[in-house]
Amino acid sequence: xxxxxxxxxxxxxxxxxxxxxxxxxxxxxxxxxxRNGVGKTTLINTLMGLVTPSAGSVRLEGADLAGxxxxxxxxxGVALVPQGxxxxxxxxxxxxxxxxxxxxxxxxxxxxxxVIELLPRLGERDRHQAGQLSGGEQQMLAIAxxxxxxxxxxxxxxPSDGLAPAVVDSIGEVIAGMKQEGVTLVVVEQDLxxxxxxxxxxxxxxxxxxxxxxxxxxxxxDSSIAHALLGVA
Amino acid sequence: MxxxxxxxxxxxxxxxxxxxxxxxxxxxxSIVFGMMDVLNLAHGAFFLVGSYLAVSxxxxxxxxxxxxxxxxxxxxxxxxxxxLSGMTEPLARRPILDQALLTLGIxxxxxxxxxxxxxxxxxxxxxxxxxxxxxxxxxSTYPTYRLMLIAVGLLLALVVWLVVERTSxxxxxxxxxxxxxxxxxxxxxxxxxxxxxxxxxxxxxAVAGVLGAPVYGARPGLDKTILILALVVVVIGGxxxxxxxxxGALVIGQVESLGRALLPELASFILFGTLALVxxxxxxxxxxxxxxxx
Numbered sequence: 001x002x003x004x005x006x007x008x009x010x011x012x013x014x015x016x017x018x019x020x021x022x023x024x025x026x027x028x029x030x031x032x033x034x035r036n037g038v039g040k041t042t043l044i045n046t047l048m049g050l051v052t053p054s055a056g057s058v059r060l061e062g063a064d065l066a067g068x069x070x071x072x073x074x075x076x077g078v079a080l081v082p083q084g085x086x087x088x089x090x091x092x093x094x095x096x097x098x099x100x101x102x103x104x105x106x107x108x109x110x111x112x113x114x115v116i117e118l119l120p121r122l123g124e125r126d127r128h129q130a131g132q133l134s135g136g137e138q139q140m141l142a143i144a145x146x147x148x149x150x151x152x153x154x155x156x157x158x159p160s161d162g163l164a165p166a167v168v169d170s171i172g173e174v175i176a177g178m179k180q181e182g183v184t185l186v187v188v189e190q191d192l193x194x195x196x197x198x199x200x201x202x203x204x205x206x207x208x209x210x211x212x213x214x215x216x217x218x219x220x221x222d223s224s225i226a227h228a229l230l231g232v233a
Numbered sequence: 234m235x236x237x238x239x240x241x242x243x244x245x246x247x248x249x250x251x252x253x254x255x256x257x258x259x260x261x262x263s264i265v266f267g268m269m270d271v272l273n274l275a276h277g278a279f280f281l282v283g284s285y286l287a288v289s290x291x292x293x294x295x296x297x298x299x300x301x302x303x304x305x306x307x308x309x310x311x312x313x314x315x316x317l318s319g320m321t322e323p324l325a326r327r328p329i330l331d332q333a334l335l336t337l338g339i340x341x342x343x344x345x346x347x348x349x350x351x352x353x354x355x356x357x358x359x360x361x362x363x364x365x366x367x368x369x370x371x372x373s374t375y376p377t378y379r380l381m382l383i384a385v386g387l388l389l390a391l392v393v394w395l396v397v398e399r400t401s402x403x404x405x406x407x408x409x410x411x412x413x414x415x416x417x418x419x420x421x422x423x424x425x426x427x428x429x430x431x432x433x434x435x436x437x438x439a440v441a442g443v444l445g446a447p448v449y450g451a452r453p454g455l456d457k458t459i460l461i462l463a464l465v466v467v468v469i470g471g472x473x474x475x476x477x478x479x480x481g482a483l484v485i486g487q488v489e490s491l492g493r494a495l496l497p498e499l500a501s502f503i504l505f506g507t508l509a510l511v512x513x514x515x516x517x518x519x520x521x522x523x524x525x526x527x
Contacts, residue, residue, distance in 0.1 A: 048418055074420035082418075088411040095404040102401070103420045149419060 001026045001184060002153055007056035007066070009046040016042040018208035019056065024153070029175070029185040031199030031216065033192070033230060039208045040188045041083055044157045047186075048080045049073040060153065074103075079151035083158050083188075085142045089131030093122055096130060096141055100148035108150030109181065115144045118177050136167035143174060153184045160191040172197045192230075196220055204229045242373045244494040245487070250379040250448065252486025253386020257441040258459065259466040260393055260478040261314075261434020267473020268410045269427045270329050271321050274336040277460025278343035279310055279435050283442020284358075284451035285351050292446060293359030299443075306439035314435030318428040340456065348453050358446040365447075378447050385444065389437070390479050397475045406430060410473035462489070465504060469511045471518025480519055 002024035010016035016039045024030055034040050045051040047058060049070035058066040065073050074080075087096065101112050116123040119140045125133060130141055139159055146154050159175070160168040168191060175198040178185065189195040195202065195216075202219040204212040206229055219225060238245075262276045283306040287293075290302035317336065324332045359365045360378030367376045397403035409416050409426050417423045449455060466485050470477025484507065492503040499506075511519065 050414055050418065069422070070414065070417040071420050071422045074418055080415075080418045082415065086412050086415045088408040088415070090407050090411055091404055095401075095408075098401060099404055099408060100419060145419070 001061050002186075003057075003059040004047070005057045005059075007043070007046060007053055007058060009042060009051050009053040009056075011051070015054065016208055017046060017053070017056075020205075020208070020210055022203065022210055024184060024186065026152075026184055027179075027182050029179050029187065029198055029200050031195035031202045032186055032188045032205065033190075033195060033202060034205035035229075035231060038205045040205055041157055042208075043205070044080070044083075044155045044186070044188055047073075047155055048078060050080075074149065074151075077152035079146035079149050079154050081139075081142045081146045081154065081156040081159060083161065085135075085138045087130035087133075087138050087141050087145070090129060092127055092129055093133070093141055094126040096145050097122070097126070097148060100145045104148045104150035110147045110150050112148065115147050118147075118174060119144050134167075136163050136170070139163065139167075139171060140174065143171075143178075147178065147183070151183070153186070154178070156185060156187045158188055158190060160189060160194050168194055192226070239372065241491060241494060242371055243375060244491045246370065246375055246379065246383070248487035248490035249383045249483070250386070250486070251489050252483040253383050253390070254441055254445050254448070255462055255466050255485055256390050256479050256482035257386055257437050257444070259463040259470070259482055260390075260475060261430070261437045262463050263467045263470060263478045264397075264406060264410065264473055264475070265427070265431050265434050266467060267471075268406065268413060268430060269321075269325075269423070270332070271427070271431065272329055272333045272336065273317065273431065273434070274333055274460065275313075275317065275340040275343060276336075276435070276438050276463060277456035277458075278340040278347075279313055279438040280442040280445070280459050281347060281451065281456040282306070282309060282313075282343065283439035283444075284446040284449065284455065285347055285356070285442075286439075287358045287443045287446035288351065288356045288451050292443065293361060293365065296361050296363075299361040302443045302446075303440060306443045307436050310436035310439030311432045313439070314432035315428055317435065318424070318431040321427075322424060340460075344453065344456050351451070353453050355450050355452040357450040360447040382444060382448065393437075394475050394479070407473075462504075465508050467518075468508060469518060471515075471520040474518070474520040477518055477520030 004020055004022040007020040008015060008017050020043055032040055042051060046053050049068055053066050056066060057064055060076055060078065063076055065076055097112050104110060121137055122140055122144055125137060130138060133141065159171050163171065172194050175187065179198065187195065187198060199216050201213060201215050203210050212225055212229060258280060262273060265271050265273055286306045287302045290298040292299040292302045321332050321335060324335060364378040364381055367374050397406055405426060409423065413423050462485060466478060466481040469484060470481030488504055488507050493500045496503060
């Protein structure tokens with residue numbers, strides 16, 4: 001469903017992505033790994049339209065999205081769970097859910113009731129301002145906000161960042177729940193444990209390119225790849 | 234204490250009247266700046282257009298003229314804000330200063346056009362019939378119109394607060410102030426939100442100009458005086474916050490009125506002294522609605 005070819009992108013003075021090729025099938029969960037600074041977040045933000053690509057194409061079920069505005073890309077069916085969560089601090093949980101649900105109503109299976117079933121904690125906190133939530137709750141809110149737009153593709157950027165191990169486990173369960181519902185996902189993760197737990201396949205980025213791709217089981221078996229590309233044993 | 238209060242009642246009431254007017258003026262400026270990084274320096278010029286519309290429609294002679302001036306000012310503000318929203322769009326990815334220069338240029342043009350049409354004399358506008366007199370308030374004589382101005386200002390403040398804090402449209406505005414990129418990542422076109430907020434903010438500025446005309450009259454240079462007061466309110470209150478704009482406006486209203494009455498020798502210092510004091514204690518303003526993200 002997603003087909004990225006020769007994608008180049010970056011910021012004013014530096015090109016970060018140096019020609020990314022990436023394919024994703026519907027319903028697949030891809031774990032995107034790589035050291036700091038190899039371009040994972042830039043790739044996610046370019047796919048969402050927050051960073052404008054200088055070359056290459058991004059096709060979602062045939063429609064070319066490269067260089068389009070974020071709102072156009074979102075309406076085409078892409079949702080973002082961004083690095084740092086970026087919930088709207090002054091808005092309540094209920095306001096987040098209402099704002100997202102209004103965009104996504106009638107476009108797919110996700111509605112507020114179903115999202116709260118997956119993330120019951122949000123139901124208990126619905127009158128709280130997002131800025132007062134714990135990191136884990138904010139992450140769940142960011143996931144709920146993305147799901148309620150009824151996306152075809154969800155981009156998650158380091159969902160475990162800064163969270164306690166027990167909370168990371170519950171985020172993993174939520175991602176597994178999304179996968180069961182058939183959501184297609186790209187998950188950028190530093191936490192290998194989480195990435196291995198949720199991903200069907202692992203892709204590794206280095207120096208602005210995707211340099212390796214293999215099924216998760218295979219990747220775990222061959223520790224030399226992880227060692228060479230990620231610097232871990 | 235009671236004696237002090239009685240002696241300064243007129244100044245305090247004047248402070249509320251100025252504060253009400255400043256809120257109507259500043260709330261749009263604050264939200265647009267907080268939300269879209271558009272510093273609309275033409276805001277004061279839109280106010281002055283409203284004041285001159287009050288002159289044109291001889292707002293003081295009949296209620297019809299006053300209401301017509303309000304309606305035309307509202308329409309003008311809405312249109313002007315919409316046009317301005319379109320004009321700032323090509324500069325959206327440029328630094329704030331580029332947009333500020335654009336709106337500054339527009340404000341100069343508008344002020345010059347007004348000066349050509351209306352001349353450079355001070356034009357005074359009486360209050361509409363029935364409100365042009367004065368009433369006794371706790372033993373002091375006070376202009377009726379200013380009391381109404383306080384009431385209208387507080388009513389508008391309540392309406393704006395309810396819309397921004399309690400409706401779904403308001404939630405969208407607050408979300409845009411907090412992180413507009415994430416709003417667009419939800420499939421919402423930021424430009425439409427900016428168009429609406431700039432339109433309504435400019436409408437409020439022009440309406441404030443009509444409402445303020447019986448107090449300030451209409452004259453060249455009023456646009457800059459008013460703009461500076463509104464900017465001080467925005468900085469004190471914090472960007473993008475309705476509550477901040479209200480508190481900031483009421484504080485500056487009292488500083489302008491009571492401060493000038495009690496410490497006339499420090500009059501020109503006291504406004505900016507207050508600004509400096511707030512910035513030292515709370516550099517982001519009293520109620521910053523804008524939250525930085527990494």
